[in-house]
Amino acid sequence: xxxxxxxxxxxxxxxxxxxxxxxxxxxxxxxxxxxxxxxxxxxxxxxxxxxxxxxxxxxxxxxxxxxxxxxxxxxxxxxxxxxxxxxxxxxxxxxxxxxxxxxxxxxxxxxxxxxxxxxxxxxxxxxxxxxxxxxxxxxxxxxxxxxxxxxxxxxxxxxxxxxxxxxxxxxxxxxxxxxxxxxxxxxxxxxxxxxxxxxxxxxxxxxxxxxxxxxxxxxxxxxxxxxxxxxxxxxxxxxxxxxxxxxxxxxxxxxxxxxxxxxxxxxxxxxxxxxxxxxxxxxxxxxxxxxxxxxxxxxxxxxxxxxxxxxxxxxxxxxxxxxxxxxxxxxxxxxxxxxxxxxxxxxxxxxxxxxxxxxxxxxxxxxxxxxxxxxxxxxxxxxxxxxxxxxxxxxxxxxxxxxxxxxxxxxxxxxxxxxxxxxxxxxxxxxxxxxxxxxxxxxxxxxxxxxxxxxxxxxxxxxxxxxxxxxxxxxxxxxxxxxxxxxxxxxxxxxxxxxxxxxxxxxxxxxxxxxxxxxxxxxxxxxxxxxxxxxxxxxxxxxxxxxxxxxxxxxxxxxxxxxxxxxxxxxxxxxxxxxxxxxxxxxxxxxxxxxxxxxxxxxxxxxxxxxxxxxxxxxxxxxxxxxxxxxxxxxxxxxxxxxxxxxxxxxxxxxxxx
Amino acid sequence: xxxxxxxxxxxxxxxxxxxxxxxxxxxxxxxxxxxxxxxxxxxxxxxxxxxxxxxxxxxxxxxxxxxxxxxxxxxxxxxxxxxxxxxxxxxxxxxxxxxxxxxxxxxxxxxxxxxxxxxxxxxxxxxxxxxxxxxxxxxxxxxxxxxxxxxxx
Numbered sequence: 113x114x115x116x117x118x119x120x121x122x123x124x125x126x127x128x129x130x131x132x133x134x135x136x137x138x139x140x141x142x143x144x145x146x147x148x149x150x151x152x153x154x155x156x157x158x159x160x161x162x163x164x165x166x167x168x169x170x171x172x173x174x175x176x177x178x179x180x181x182x183x184x185x186x187x188x189x190x191x192x193x194x195x196x197x198x199x200x201x202x203x204x205x206x207x208x209x210x211x212x213x214x215x216x217x218x219x220x221x222x223x224x225x226x227x228x229x230x231x232x233x234x235x236x237x238x239x240x241x242x243x244x245x246x247x248x249x250x251x252x253x254x255x256x257x258x259x260x261x262x263x264x265x266x267x268x269x270x271x272x273x274x275x276x277x278x279x280x281x282x283x284x285x286x287x288x289x290x291x292x293x294x295x296x297x298x299x300x301x302x303x304x305x306x307x308x309x310x311x312x313x314x315x316x317x318x319x320x321x322x323x324x325x326x327x328x329x330x331x332x333x334x335x336x337x338x339x340x341x342x343x344x345x346x347x348x349x350x351x352x353x354x355x356x357x358x359x360x361x362x363x364x365x366x367x368x369x370x371x372x373x374x375x376x377x378x379x380x381x382x383x384x385x386x387x388x389x390x391x392x393x394x395x396x397x398x399x400x401x402x403x404x405x406x407x408x409x410x411x412x413x414x415x416x417x418x419x420x421x422x423x424x425x426x427x428x429x430x431x432x433x434x435x436x437x438x439x440x441x442x443x444x445x446x447x448x449x450x451x452x453x454x455x456x457x458x459x460x461x462x463x464x465x466x467x468x469x470x471x472x473x474x475x476x477x478x479x480x481x482x483x484x485x486x487x488x489x490x491x492x493x494x495x496x497x498x499x500x501x502x503x504x505x506x507x508x509x510x511x512x513x514x515x516x517x518x519x520x521x522x523x524x525x526x527x528x529x530x531x532x533x534x535x536x537x538x539x540x541x542x543x544x545x546x547x548x549x550x551x552x553x554x555x556x557x558x559x560x561x562x563x564x565x566x567x568x569x570x571x572x573x574x575x576x577x578x579x580x581x582x583x584x585x586x587x588x589x590x591x592x593x594x595x596x597x598x599x600x601x602x603x604x605x606x607x608x609x610x611x612x613x614x615x616x617x618x619x620x621x622x623x624x625x626x627x628x629x630x631x632x633x634x635x636x637x638x639x640x641x642x643x644x645x646x647x648x649x650x651x652x653x654x655x656x657x658x659x660x661x662x663x664x665x666x667x668x669x670x671x672x673x674x675x676x677x678x679x680x681x682x683x684x685x686x687x688x689x690x691x692x693x694x695x696x697x698x699x700x701x702x703x704x705x706x707x708x709x710x711x712x713x714x715x716x717x718x719x720x721x722x723x724x725x726x727x728x729x730x731x732x733x734x735x736x737x738x739x740x741x742x743x744x745x746x747x748x749x750x751x752x753x754x755x756x757x758x759x760x761x762x763x764x765x766x767x768x769x770x
Numbered sequence: 771x772x773x774x775x776x777x778x779x780x781x782x783x784x785x786x787x788x789x790x791x792x793x794x795x796x797x798x799x800x801x802x803x804x805x806x807x808x809x810x811x812x813x814x815x816x817x818x819x820x821x822x823x824x825x826x827x828x829x830x831x832x833x834x835x836x837x838x839x840x841x842x843x844x845x846x847x848x849x850x851x852x853x854x855x856x857x858x859x860x861x862x863x864x865x866x867x868x869x870x871x872x873x874x875x876x877x878x879x880x881x882x883x884x885x886x887x888x889x890x891x892x893x894x895x896x897x898x899x900x901x902x903x904x905x906x907x908x909x910x911x912x913x914x915x916x917x918x919x920x921x922x923x
Contacts, residue, residue, distance in 0.1 A: 456782055468790065479801060480801065493808070497805055501800050713838070
């Protein structure tokens with residue numbers, strides 16, 4: 113009964129979404145205030161209905177209702193309750209429901225925090241989000257219904273893929289989807305602006321906090337995924353250039369370009385068309401990513417052949433959304449007008465260059481991800497492009513991007529002079545070059561890549577410090593009030609940029625100085641790595657809720673003093689008869705020690721891999737700082753006092769342009 | 771003055787386009803030189819594979835073909851597409867799901883002795899799931915052996 117209620121609310125939600133996607137937009141076009149006013153109540157009703165459907169599916173999982181096909185394929189009675197709930201988004205149908213659910217959350221959020229928007233703008237934004245929702249609900253109801261019954265019911269479920277049975281599964285997908293789907297708000301703002309013809313600084317200011325919020329979620333979501341892969345896959349990698357990761361990285365790259373381009377549109381009124389195009393691209397790539405990961409096309413492009421309706425629907429949906437919005441862009445963009453002029457050396461130019469680099473980087477990832485799929489789909493053979501391709505492409509693209517990142521915040525808007533910039537940058541340049549030359553030698557060895565990475569990290573770091581120093585010095589006020597008198601969005605930028613420096617430092621050090629060994633160990637034997645001694649304490653058998661495991665312990669000592677114990681497990685998940693390695697990690701600021709149990713060999717010996725990962729945690733800490741920077745930027749006062757400041761800023765902008 | 775500004779703009783656009791073109795060249799070049807092609811054991815047997823660059827092969831691990839070296843880490847095994855078989859050597863820890871009789875994909879180079887020297891062995895995380903390349907190898911071998919029968923799509 114409960115699943116039918118869920119199914120029924122999905123149908124009702126579709127009808128509401130249809131109404132939301134039509135009446136307010138038509139109302140905005142014809143100036144019908146009543147129809148425009150429908151947007152808010154409809155958005156809230158839609159949220160309520162989808163939430164009911166979501167709760168019904170979660171209930172089916174919690175109560176182990178194996179007469180629901182989706183529950184039977186993704187859960188099991190021995191699965192602990194937190195994973196049974198997380199299993200709601202463990203498969204294709206449920207993750208679509210999560211998508212729709214999060215879309216309705218964003219829609220409601222826009223309906224609540226949009227009192228300062230003009231009525232027609234709000235109606236159009238909510239309407240566009242309603243149309244996207246129609247697509248997803250229709251897709252679910254037509255070809256991917258999570259509530260489909262299994263008759264006769266299964267006695268027990270086939271279990272959630274053991275790889276997903278991890279706390280990461282509870283947080284990572286919702287976080288990532290908040291990011292993906294959050295770009296639908298930026299997209300809806302862009303489409304609304306194209307439809308209404310209002311594309312100005314005020315529009316950019318309204319759309320900025322939403323876009324930054326989505327970007328924060330996406331950043332943290334990707335960070336969580338990377339950290340999860342690091343400890344779950346058992347071989348110490350933190351990024352694999354895997355198609356699933358690329359699918360989330362492409363919207364991130366374009367989204368990063370978008371938040372910077374929005375800054376220019378807000379402050380200077382320039383880059384309008386480009387900003388709109390980026391908003392369309394960011395959301396299109398989010399859609400593409402969702403379907404790439406969730407349609408099974410990555411496992412085999414011929415997966416579509418087994419259910420052609422699903423593949424056809426996805427293709428049609430992508431063509432309608434991407435093609436439709438690009439066509440609208442081509443038709444309306446020429447009318448948006450040009451913004452303020454700027455010189456070759458100016459902050460606008462640096463931001464433009466960074467935007468282009470980020471867009472090109474996103475394109476290179478798209479090529480590396482989609483081209484092998486195309487070849488395969490057209491039966492031209494199977495190829496793969498692995499990490500070497502992405503490494504070759506990313507270093508030359510990101511080097512100028514990070515270099516410009518050091519200069520951009522220092523340069524003036526509109527017109528800056530090169531000699532003056534050089535004067536202001538010379539200390540940072542000296543410090544970073546010196547660090548790049550000396551530090552690696554102190555750490556053990558110097559390679560061009562280590563030197564480059566350290567130079568870029570310290571370049572951003574030194575410039576940020578210099579920037580803060582310049583801004584804080586000079587006045588008579590006490591330090592604290594000087595700090596608080598600077599807008600939070602500026603601090604947000606500084607912290608996010610420092611996050612990039614911390615990230616780059618972590619990547620450089622771990623890539624340059626990591627080491628690993630793979631050894632055959634008998635109990636009592638000792639292995640040596642990076643100055644540590646690892647004594648194998650043997651293996652004991654343990655029994656988990658839905659798995660059996662062999663747990664091996666390694667005692668870590670340095671010069672005879674005990675430091676820590678690494679405990680790694682080789683698990684066998686009994687339902688799917690699937691082996692899994694659980695790594696033993698001792699994380700620390702300076703370095704991680706990481707061990708994973710290989711296979712049992714003869715005479716009680718095991719093969720064991722041990723990794724030394726210097727500063728690997730900095731990678732994720734850098735991402736956290738980026739997220740924190742984004743949050744600070746959103747909390748800026750001017751977004752809270754939007755209405756008044758919007759008018760003021762417009763006046764100022766007009767003055768500036770005259 | 772007006773002329774100068776416009777002139778400057780053209781130069782700027784020119785430089786921008788040149789840089790984007792350069793980036794495109796770089797990307798395509800990197801793409802081309804890092805493409806890894808896939809071959810089946812039958813193609814290896816016929817000598818249709820590149821000699822000096824790496825490639826991937828896929829198929830099933832032959833039952834009872836897995837042998838370990840004295841150090842416990844070097845392994846050798848055979849990959850078959852049911853028609854032909856290739857010997858593979860690999861040094862390292864095998865993935866969790868590596869099993870005799872199951873699908874596998876190996877990336878590496880073919881030695882002069884005809885033995886495939888793998889630098890990477892992949893077996894995906896699902897008991898019933900066959901790596902797409904391995905499935906493709908079996909399909910092609912089947913299609914070859916049934917020349918009179920049109921293989922079912």
